[in-house]
Amino acid sequence: MAEPIVDPTASDALFDPGEEMELNFGPQHPSTHGVLRLKLKVDGERILDCYPIIGYLHRGTEKLFELHPFFQNVPHTDRMDYVAAATNNLAYVGAVEKLVGLTVPPRARYIRTILAELQRISSHLLWLATHAIDIGAMTPFFYCFREREQVLDLFEQYCGARLTLNCMRPGGLPHDLPVGWTDTCRAFADKFPSKVDEYEELLTDNRIWKKRTVGIGVLAPDVAIDYGITGPMLRGSGVDWDLRKAMPYEAYGEVEFDVPLGKNGDTYDRYLVRMAEMRQANRIILQCLEKLPAGPIMAKRPRVLKSGKDTEAYHGIEGPKGEIGFYIVGDGTPNPYRCHVRAPSFINLQVVPELSRGMLIADLVAIVGTTDIVLGEVDR
Amino acid sequence: MALLDALRRAVGDPLFYFAVSPALKILVLLFLGILPVITYLVLAERKILGFIQARVGPNRVGPWGLLQPIADVMKLLVKEDTLPSQAVKWAFILAPCLVVAPAFIIFSVIPMGPPPAAGHMAWYVTDVNTGLLFIIALATVGVYGLIIGGWSSNNKFSLMGGLRSAAQMISYEVPQGLSLVGPLMLAGSLSLVGIVEAQARLSWWFVFPQIVAFFIYLVAGVAESNRNPFDLPEAESELVAGFHTEYSGMRFALFFLGEYANMIVISAVATTVFLGGWLPPFPHLVPAFTHVPGVIWFVLKVFGFLFVYIWFRGTFPRYRFDQLMDLGWKWMIPLALLNIVATGVIKLLLAHHG
Numbered sequence: 266m267a268e269p270i271v272d273p274t275a276s277d278a279l280f281d282p283g284e285e286m287e288l289n290f291g292p293q294h295p296s297t298h299g300v301l302r303l304k305l306k307v308d309g310e311r312i313l314d315c316y317p318i319i320g321y322l323h324r325g326t327e328k329l330f331e332l333h334p335f336f337q338n339v340p341h342t343d344r345m346d347y348v349a350a351a352t353n354n355l356a357y358v359g360a361v362e363k364l365v366g367l368t369v370p371p372r373a374r375y376i377r378t379i380l381a382e383l384q385r386i387s388s389h390l391l392w393l394a395t396h397a398i399d400i401g402a403m404t405p406f407f408y409c410f411r412e413r414e415q416v417l418d419l420f421e422q423y424c425g426a427r428l429t430l431n432c433m434r435p436g437g438l439p440h441d442l443p444v445g446w447t448d449t450c451r452a453f454a455d456k457f458p459s460k461v462d463e464y465e466e467l468l469t470d471n472r473i474w475k476k477r478t479v480g481i482g483v484l485a486p487d488v489a490i491d492y493g494i495t496g497p498m499l500r501g502s503g504v505d506w507d508l509r510k511a512m513p514y515e516a517y518g519e520v521e522f523d524v525p526l527g528k529n530g531d532t533y534d535r536y537l538v539r540m541a542e543m544r545q546a547n548r549i550i551l552q553c554l555e556k557l558p559a560g561p562i563m564a565k566r567p568r569v570l571k572s573g574k575d576t577e578a579y580h581g582i583e584g585p586k587g588e589i590g591f592y593i594v595g596d597g598t599p600n601p602y603r604c605h606v607r608a609p610s611f612i613n614l615q616v617v618p619e620l621s622r623g624m625l626i627a628d629l630v631a632i633v634g635t636t637d638i639v640l641g642e643v644d645r
Numbered sequence: 646m647a648l649l650d651a652l653r654r655a656v657g658d659p660l661f662y663f664a665v666s667p668a669l670k671i672l673v674l675l676f677l678g679i680l681p682v683i684t685y686l687v688l689a690e691r692k693i694l695g696f697i698q699a700r701v702g703p704n705r706v707g708p709w710g711l712l713q714p715i716a717d718v719m720k721l722l723v724k725e726d727t728l729p730s731q732a733v734k735w736a737f738i739l740a741p742c743l744v745v746a747p748a749f750i751i752f753s754v755i756p757m758g759p760p761p762a763a764g765h766m767a768w769y770v771t772d773v774n775t776g777l778l779f780i781i782a783l784a785t786v787g788v789y790g791l792i793i794g795g796w797s798s799n800n801k802f803s804l805m806g807g808l809r810s811a812a813q814m815i816s817y818e819v820p821q822g823l824s825l826v827g828p829l830m831l832a833g834s835l836s837l838v839g840i841v842e843a844q845a846r847l848s849w850w851f852v853f854p855q856i857v858a859f860f861i862y863l864v865a866g867v868a869e870s871n872r873n874p875f876d877l878p879e880a881e882s883e884l885v886a887g888f889h890t891e892y893s894g895m896r897f898a899l900f901f902l903g904e905y906a907n908m909i910v911i912s913a914v915a916t917t918v919f920l921g922g923w924l925p926p927f928p929h930l931v932p933a934f935t936h937v938p939g940v941i942w943f944v945l946k947v948f949g950f951l952f953v954y955i956w957f958r959g960t961f962p963r964y965r966f967d968q969l970m971d972l973g974w975k976w977m978i979p980l981a982l983l984n985i986v987a988t989g990v991i992k993l994l995l996a997h998h999g
Binding site for chain 2: 404467
């Protein structure tokens with residue numbers, strides 16, 4: 266962290282190599298989205314260097330995976346990215362299915378797709394709510410939570426839980442959709458685009474919002490690729506990479522949707538990308554509800570799943586925050602021998618120092634917000 | 646009234662008009678006027694924000710949450726008053742007082758109603774003939790409270806909040822003061838009563854000829870009182886709570902009180918200078934309005950301003966520090982100066998031709 270500080274010779278009126286101050290931004294701070302700690306070297310309000318310190322929420326999840334059979338590990342995945350449990354479940358069960366060799370029946374694939382897209386909506390809503398309130402716009406927070414509540418209600422009707430869903434199993438789903446669920450879901454999805462219009466009305470053309478986000482935290486496409494950034498962060502920089510299109514899984518190959526892309530890679534473009542993604546997610550949900558096939562929801566499988574000896578599998582999916590992937594090594598027992606998680610929050614967080622050097626503290630808040638991290642997933 | 650008359654006869658006219666009457670008015674204004682208005686302004690803000698934000702707002706304590714502010718004040722009063730061990734104690738204690746006191750003193754020169762007919766009491770504590778200067782001078786004192794509070798807390802976030810507030814208030818005091826010059830030139834008086842009377846004489850509220858000055862004053866006023874979208878000194882997502890991070894209990898409440906008192910002061914000054922103070926709207930179209938007591942018009946106009954403040958808070962994101970400075974120095978000050986020049990030229994031309 267010692268090295269590149271802002272170039273003192275740069276023609277920047279606000280930069281004056283005067284006294285430096287070290288500022289601990291977090292772990293208890295209103296806008297670090299949990300327990301992120303950023304050690305800042307600041308000159309007045311200007312950030313000279315930024316050094317993220319993580320691990321305040323470390324629970325050793327990857328080790329825990331080794332102690333339990335494949336089935337019992339699903340709840341651990343809920344608690345990593347705790348605002349996007351369904352996509353975590355999906356990535357994990359996908360990896361186990363690859364490892365053990367299970368074929369998921371079509372109905373389960375469609376329901377999983379619906380759940381994953383609902384989760385994307387709810388995760389993006391939470392992102393928008395906190396991002397907006399970080400930048401000082403208070404009202405979108407409440408609007409977003411109003412709709413997020415409805416999504417959580419849908420999850421509750423399906424599996425009884427609102428956050429830690431535990432709603433998928435290797436091979437399929439724990440239970441079929443309850444009676445009337447599709448109608449409730451369709452009613453929500455029909456109305457949702459108008460709600461997105463409502464948020465956009467408050468923010469998209471708002472001059473202050475644009476002043477705070479346009480040109481802030483510009484992430485060049487090659488830098489993004491070098492850092493391994495995925496998800497809306499990468500697409501905000503204009504890189505067309507979406508695992509749902511690139512390597513379709515579940516029912517994504519059978520539905521139509523667009524991949525929204527940004528141009529400049531700044532905070533504003535990432536905002537636009539995520540807003541458009543909510544609309545696309547909604548589109549996918551409606552198509553899946555339309556096409557929802559009948560049939561079983563669980564593959565034929567043995568009572569106890571066992572991997573083959575010395576097998577390994579990696580399955581990555583497009584989570585709301587980026588590529589969430591599980592790499593599992595099997596040793597012939599019912600437990601994974603080793604499980605590694607490719608956590609998008611963790612990898613996207615790496616770019617925060619790069620983006621925030623030379624910016625103001627207010628910009629740092631916008632940058633942390635636009636990165637959309639969840640510390641449960643960063644620390645695992 | 647009879648009681649007051651008796652009092653006047655008992656102490657004698659000079660003593661009554663110079664000491665007893667102002668003291669009585671200050672007490673009434675403070676304890677029946679400003680403090681209750683502030684406490685209920687907080688409730689009103691929460692209710693209106695609730696309405697804007699698709700939620701209910703406080704409704705548990707008393708009917709429609711009417712006792713909520715009282716409960717809040719009780720809580721703040723009995724809360725432990727912590728003093729950080731590393732704080733500079735005298736400054737830490739002094740700071741909140743420095744914020745509240747000037748805001749309250751300003752009310753003494755604001756006319757809430759017309760000058761008195763013979764034998765009646767006036768609707769203001771005093772009419773200083775340099776009223777506007779008095780207000781600008783006092784409003785400047787408040788910033789010391791924020792700087793001292795931020796510095797003495799010995800907390801980096803507080804310090805940054807204090808610095809931000811210093812820079813912000815100094816930058817915005819200039820356009821605010823300059824925006825008041827236009828109406829001043831039209832009225833030809835610094836006395837607030839004189840300014841309202843000039844508006845009655847011209848039968849034009851100054852908001853119309855001085856629309857630019859009005860908007861500059863409105864924006865600078867929001868910045869002066871540290872309200873959204875200019876709430877940088879206490880921006881919670883950036884600086885935790887800015888200058889009052891370390892404050893708790895009643896000391897924190899004093900800062901809070903100061904902020905709301907400042908809101909009311911700025912609304913009251915704007916009402917007086919730009920919206921004709923106690924004058925009724927459309928006196929010729931609706932003659933009935935002239936029978937309504939002036940103080941009611943005054944209060945209604947002030948509440949209108951306060952509503953706009955709360956509305957802002959529900960709508961805007963926060964400016965960034967350097968953008969705030971840009972807005973102040975690059976736009977508002979030149980505009981305010983231009984407005985003064987234009988006002989002077991037009992006044993000169995009118996004087997020549999009329």
